[in-house]
Amino acid sequence: MCGQKSVIRELFMYGRERAAEIGYDNVFDYSLGNPSVAPPQSFTDEMIRLLKESEPVSLHGYSPTLGIDSAREAVAESLNDRFDMQYEKKDIFMVSGAAGAIAHAVRAVTVAGDEVITFAPFFPEYRPYIEATGAVLKVVPADISTFQINFDAFVDMLNDKVMAVLINTPNNPSGIVYSTETIKKLAMILSEKEEEFGHPIYIISDEPYREIVFEGVDAPFIASHYNNTLTCYSFSKSLSLPGERIGYIAVNPACGDSELLVEMFGQISRGIGHNCPPSIIQLAVSKCLYETSDLSVYETNKNILYTELTKIGFDIVEPGGTFYMFPKSLEEDAVAFCNKAKELDLIIVPSNTFGVNGHFRISYCIPTEKVERSIAAFQKLADMYL
Amino acid sequence: MCGQKSVIRELFMYGRERAAEIGYDNVFDYSLGNPSVAPPQSFTDEMIRLLKESEPVSLHGYSPTLGIDSAREAVAESLNDRFDMQYEKKDIFMVSGAAGAIAHAVRAVTVAGDEVITFAPFFPEYRPYIEATGAVLKVVPADISTFQINFDAFVDMLNDKVMAVLINTPNNPSGIVYSTETIKKLAMILSEKEEEFGHPIYIISDEPYREIVFEGVDAPFIASHYNNTLTCYSFSKSLSLPGERIGYIAVNPACGDSELLVEMFGQISRGIGHNCPPSIIQLAVSKCLYETSDLSVYETNKNILYTELTKIGFDIVEPGGTFYMFPKSLEEDAVAFCNKAKELDLIIVPSNTFGVNGHFRISYCIPTEKVERSIAAFQKLADMYL
Numbered sequence: 212m213c214g215q216k217s218v219i220r221e222l223f224m225y226g227r228e229r230a231a232e233i234g235y236d237n238v239f240d241y242s243l244g245n246p247s248v249a250p251p252q253s254f255t256d257e258m259i260r261l262l263k264e265s266e267p268v269s270l271h272g273y274s275p276t277l278g279i280d281s282a283r284e285a286v287a288e289s290l291n292d293r294f295d296m297q298y299e300k301k302d303i304f305m306v307s308g309a310a311g312a313i314a315h316a317v318r319a320v321t322v323a324g325d326e327v328i329t330f331a332p333f334f335p336e337y338r339p340y341i342e343a344t345g346a347v348l349k350v351v352p353a354d355i356s357t358f359q360i361n362f363d364a365f366v367d368m369l370n371d372k373v374m375a376v377l378i379n380t381p382n383n384p385s386g387i388v389y390s391t392e393t394i395k396k397l398a399m400i401l402s403e404k405e406e407e408f409g410h411p412i413y414i415i416s417d418e419p420y421r422e423i424v425f426e427g428v429d430a431p432f433i434a435s436h437y438n439n440t441l442t443c444y445s446f447s448k449s450l451s452l453p454g455e456r457i458g459y460i461a462v463n464p465a466c467g468d469s470e471l472l473v474e475m476f477g478q479i480s481r482g483i484g485h486n487c488p489p490s491i492i493q494l495a496v497s498k499c500l501y502e503t504s505d506l507s508v509y510e511t512n513k514n515i516l517y518t519e520l521t522k523i524g525f526d527i528v529e530p531g532g533t534f535y536m537f538p539k540s541l542e543e544d545a546v547a548f549c550n551k552a553k554e555l556d557l558i559i560v561p562s563n564t565f566g567v568n569g570h571f572r573i574s575y576c577i578p579t580e581k582v583e584r585s586i587a588a589f590q591k592l593a594d595m596y597l
Numbered sequence: 598m599c600g601q602k603s604v605i606r607e608l609f610m611y612g613r614e615r616a617a618e619i620g621y622d623n624v625f626d627y628s629l630g631n632p633s634v635a636p637p638q639s640f641t642d643e644m645i646r647l648l649k650e651s652e653p654v655s656l657h658g659y660s661p662t663l664g665i666d667s668a669r670e671a672v673a674e675s676l677n678d679r680f681d682m683q684y685e686k687k688d689i690f691m692v693s694g695a696a697g698a699i700a701h702a703v704r705a706v707t708v709a710g711d712e713v714i715t716f717a718p719f720f721p722e723y724r725p726y727i728e729a730t731g732a733v734l735k736v737v738p739a740d741i742s743t744f745q746i747n748f749d750a751f752v753d754m755l756n757d758k759v760m761a762v763l764i765n766t767p768n769n770p771s772g773i774v775y776s777t778e779t780i781k782k783l784a785m786i787l788s789e790k791e792e793e794f795g796h797p798i799y800i801i802s803d804e805p806y807r808e809i810v811f812e813g814v815d816a817p818f819i820a821s822h823y824n825n826t827l828t829c830y831s832f833s834k835s836l837s838l839p840g841e842r843i844g845y846i847a848v849n850p851a852c853g854d855s856e857l858l859v860e861m862f863g864q865i866s867r868g869i870g871h872n873c874p875p876s877i878i879q880l881a882v883s884k885c886l887y888e889t890s891d892l893s894v895y896e897t898n899k900n901i902l903y904t905e906l907t908k909i910g911f912d913i914v915e916p917g918g919t920f921y922m923f924p925k926s927l928e929e930d931a932v933a934f935c936n937k938a939k940e941l942d943l944i945i946v947p948s949n950t951f952g953v954n955g956h957f958r959i960s961y962c963i964p965t966e967k968v969e970r971s972i973a974a975f976q977k978l979a980d981m982y983l
Contacts, residue, residue: 271839340870483700484694
């Protein structure tokens with residue numbers, strides 16, 4: 212069962228060790244997508260209120276397999292309010308973060324040997340997530356000029372074993388947001404192919420960055436464009452709670468099998484040892500569904516990096532959201548490039564780990580003053596090449 | 598992927614509906630193992646302290662895959678203090694409860710087709726836990742006179758495909774604790790078979806009830822009797838936190854592969870969408886490792902039920918711990934028997950679901966005054982037969 216370790220985690224561990232040697236201020240660690248801003252005060256207040264005022268046996272007791280009723284209802288309602296949808300409690304499954312959500316979604320809609328398509332660049336953990344289910348992961352090569360979908364390559368890959376398409380917009384690692392045009396075209400192709408193959412093809416929409424979208428960017432809600440959508444959400448980024456493992460799957464009720472799928476998630480939980488996200492966290496986040504952390508720092512950091520790095524000579528598709536950016540590396544070999552950066556104590560992640568050559572990922576969820584100080588290091592790095 | 602629903606959960610849901618109809622006080626719901634006592638105040642205090650005093654970004658941030666260092670260290674140290682062991686941080690994997698622990702332990706030591714042996718009566722969720730891994734669950738028939746191990750049947754089942762033996766002591770549903778004699782005999786047999794087959798056979802020891810042992814009962818710490826022991830622990834029962842999903846796997850360092858196994862747990866997590874128990878709960882429980890909830894009510898309830906039911910004429914092996922009891926039903930068909938009980942608003946679980954005929958489980962984690970009032974209902978039930 213032992214696989215390759217996460218390259219990102221290893222770079223992060225290196226950054227920590229290096230910081231211990233030369234001081235935290237001297238390492239520009241752009242490796243990990245760990246939010247840098249606090250959760251909203253309302254989350255902390257609600258946690259304390261629950262701990263002080265609730266009857267503790269029931270507060271910490273077993274929760275229903277599909278999630279706490281009030282949390283499921285609140286999630287459905289907030290999605291309806293925000294995106295003009297018709298979710299009900301029965302369509303919502305509370306889950307311990309996006310990894311857990313995808314683990315359930317893929318198992319519910321595939322059997323061993325079925326195919327799941329995703330699009331490069333993609334979060335490298337998708338491979339272990341999918342392969343452990345017995346399904347086969349197929350990767351559509353990137354359109355590196357826009358990081359929207361490379362539709363020609365996608366259509367070539369569609370066959371009747373494809374049961375799901377896994378998308379991630381706003382995207383890790385590119386920061387790109389799929390446009391309404393992209394989503395409409397994707398939905399149209401999938402609907403045609405569903406008819407041709409005579410079975411549903413689900414969009415599994417991994418949306419932890421949904422709330423981190425920059426000014427003026429077109430960011431459609433996926434499920435409103437395609438009935439067979441399983442929306443996998445995590446509060447990790449929007450509420451800055453990555454360690455507390457809380458999210459949900461929302462099954463579009465317009466999808467014929469919504470209630471059955473949610474029941475299946477409950478059965479799948481039993482087999483993979485999942486068994487409900489923590490009760491107190493379910494209750495606390497359900498009071499913060501219309502809020503986010505102060506996410507503005509990410510746009511500030513994006514603007515600085517995009518402007519300054521472009522000036523230096525880097526070639527970058529401007530991100531529409533997230534806290535990632537995916538510039539071209541200054542040599543074809545991204546690993547060699549990132550190793551040179553490492554010598555300057557600039558920790559960036561080579562693109563190969565995301566299924567694309569010749570790029571690197573910057574995770575700019577770090578303090579702005581550090582972003583500003585890092586520009587000199589990027590300049591030094593560029594000076595080696597330009 | 599859809600399987601049979603949990604009989605216990607269905608009876609629990611029935612109990613809730615019935616309570617809504619005729620009042621909570623009038624339903625004797627002995628269906629679910631949901632602790633009835635509050636967590637220790639120190640847990641609540643530590644949660645509030647963390648929320649008020651910690652830097653929130655780091656408090657709620659991603660934790661390392663294997664668990665938060667300080668939590669792993671604290672768990673190792675507390676086991677060493679209490680059971681005279683030599684655990685180190687490297688031997689401890691933090692996990693989201695016992696279901697998660699078993700999901701990792703079985704995947705780490707088996708490949709598809711390998712066998713895992715357990716002993717009736719057994720927690721019915723073991724079947725989905727094991728079968729979802731691809732391993733095969735084999736069940737040793739119960740020794741219904743003592744509910745210790747039926748060694749003759751066990752030895753007959755051992756073959757070189759057996760990679761693990763899953764035990765649960767103190768036991769759900771019987772309440773029986775394996776004696777030192779039982780564990781020594783089990784360890785001796787397994788050691789001989791390891792030599793014969795030329796590969797390790799692990800004991801996966803599911804110990805959520807370890808802290809609920811009644812006065813004077815011999816309750817050995819399993820890992821101190823057998824090197825290849827993976828101790829799967831949950832704080833659900835000892836700290837009354839079943840909804841918060843927190844536990845650990847401790848790999849006996851005397852087992853040759855301890856560090857490798859813990860690393861494998863981390864890899865397995867990636868494939869099943871597990872990804873760490875909640876950070877704040879890891880931190881809070883690691884301050885309560887020498888404490889428990891006030892568990893005395895369970896022994897009080899056991900004494901009342903054992904004395905009164907025996908008087909009425911029930912045949913019961915006296916529990917040594919847990920909050921379960923497993924009397925013989927008054928007709929061979931346990932389901933029919935429990936249906937009769939249900940008509941008296943006495944919710945008990947038929948033994949078939951635990952792999953044994955002709956018994957029923959009482960989960961006596963309910964208020965003592967309710968236990969006392971329930972005796973009349975048991976008397977009525979018995980009057981139909983005796």
